[in-house]
Amino acid sequence: MPQRDAGRREVKIGSPVMARNDALAAENRSLFQRLHILAVNLISSPGSGKTTLLEALAGLLGDDLAVIEGDVQTRRDAERIAKKGCAVFQIETGGACHLNAEAVGRALAALNIEEKTPKILVIENVGNLICPAAFDLGEEMKAAILSVPEGDDKVLKYPAVFSRIAALLVNKIDLLPHLEFDPRRAVAECRSLNAAVEAFYLSARTGEGVDRFCAYLLEKRSASLA
Amino acid sequence: MPQRDAGRREVKIGSPVMARNDALAAENRSLFQRLHILAVNLISSPGSGKTTLLEALAGLLGDDLAVIEGDVQTRRDAERIAKKGCAVFQIETGGACHLNAEAVGRALAALNIEEKTPKILVIENVGNLICPAAFDLGEEMKAAILSVPEGDDKVLKYPAVFSRIAALLVNKIDLLPHLEFDPRRAVAECRSLNAAVEAFYLSARTGEGVDRFCAYLLEKRSASLA
Numbered sequence: 001m002p003q004r005d006a007g008r009r010e011v012k013i014g015s016p017v018m019a020r021n022d023a024l025a026a027e028n029r030s031l032f033q034r035l036h037i038l039a040v041n042l043i044s045s046p047g048s049g050k051t052t053l054l055e056a057l058a059g060l061l062g063d064d065l066a067v068i069e070g071d072v073q074t075r076r077d078a079e080r081i082a083k084k085g086c087a088v089f090q091i092e093t094g095g096a097c098h099l100n101a102e103a104v105g106r107a108l109a110a111l112n113i114e115e116k117t118p119k120i121l122v123i124e125n126v127g128n129l130i131c132p133a134a135f136d137l138g139e140e141m142k143a144a145i146l147s148v149p150e151g152d153d154k155v156l157k158y159p160a161v162f163s164r165i166a167a168l169l170v171n172k173i174d175l176l177p178h179l180e181f182d183p184r185r186a187v188a189e190c191r192s193l194n195a196a197v198e199a200f201y202l203s204a205r206t207g208e209g210v211d212r213f214c215a216y217l218l219e220k221r222s223a224s225l226a
Numbered sequence: 227m228p229q230r231d232a233g234r235r236e237v238k239i240g241s242p243v244m245a246r247n248d249a250l251a252a253e254n255r256s257l258f259q260r261l262h263i264l265a266v267n268l269i270s271s272p273g274s275g276k277t278t279l280l281e282a283l284a285g286l287l288g289d290d291l292a293v294i295e296g297d298v299q300t301r302r303d304a305e306r307i308a309k310k311g312c313a314v315f316q317i318e319t320g321g322a323c324h325l326n327a328e329a330v331g332r333a334l335a336a337l338n339i340e341e342k343t344p345k346i347l348v349i350e351n352v353g354n355l356i357c358p359a360a361f362d363l364g365e366e367m368k369a370a371i372l373s374v375p376e377g378d379d380k381v382l383k384y385p386a387v388f389s390r391i392a393a394l395l396v397n398k399i400d401l402l403p404h405l406e407f408d409p410r411r412a413v414a415e416c417r418s419l420n421a422a423v424e425a426f427y428l429s430a431r432t433g434e435g436v437d438r439f440c441a442y443l444l445e446k447r448s449a450s451l452a
Contacts, residue, residue, distance in 0.1 A: 045273060046271045046380055046384065047271060047376025047380055072356060072384055072385075072386075073385055074383050076382075076383065097323065097356040127383070127384075129353065129354070130298060130321075131354075131356075147375065149373065149375035149398065150271075150274075151273045153300075154272055154273055156299065156300050156302075157272065157297055157298060157302065157353070172375065174404075175375070175404060178404055179401075
């Protein structure tokens, strides 16, 4: 159907831009490997709980966590994370709908990451389930949050993100009694795109399940060093 | 700060593309005016309740409503709306992060809108709070949904959308007892961008408040005919 291609022209991203992004992502990636940092590109819709999850992770990891915050506008999220005593750098994209490797590279320099080296770096992407999927930031893994109020039908509607993640975080499980949401459906649809995905059920707000995700990240870092 | 512009290059949209979109949007707009259709471009995050709202509106408006559904992938939303007996056409963008005027023009032809003319046409944009803001589809007005679980801090984080809307729909108010969300904050921040915005508090799931939004749309259509 012609409608399948509707709008594609406007968002087609030129290969020189992608080649430049990939080159800068490779630089970030070799820095992460040299410093033994597990870098996670965290992607979700607006309001699914990325920043609340990072507050909870900061409580568990302390100095072992650093965060790069991506937002279209405002520094609200970085201020929330900084209160938890975690190293954080805010990228305000000024309109852009995703982060790129160049902006992350600058943030790494601003965080002075060679001197103050965390075990885990989470790059909180701009709240958007579509555009961030296409841009490599140099991360070791992508993770996506799907929150219960968003609905259990969202994985197949946004396959570019959900097919590329190593970890699916089903968040806001404290709201399950109030909503119709089948966590098994969401996870099964994600595994239909991506058989190896690891699933986590958590409530960033209450802290439930965050410890298991934290342990997974530390384990993943250890495995990458082995 | 240099970070403010990070990533802008990748999403800059060439002026020939925008000029072409604007020309096609003008064609759509004159069709809507000739047929006395109030066209609404409905924008929100994934999972904020756009489709559930349209199911509720279809229950109130019947044949007076037609819907164009935009999704990256799947026809799930159109199937849900069609069950309510409403005329609906699905645009699957195949990856693109927003609708454009050309795709909407094709959908109008497919809906045979000159023969089966609704009073209200809602164009449900792709679930994305960023990219759809930039593309005129020929609509009379934009409306945005902000759902309670997304948080009352989201308006200023996504100003491009919230500064351009005529109506702000605060949805999922049935979840207010379970979450910290100050509706006055969300509405006040929206009015700081856009003093004339009309605010609605509703639960598309329970139907609460949908009648008031429906009456507003019919009134807005009448006013545009006067």
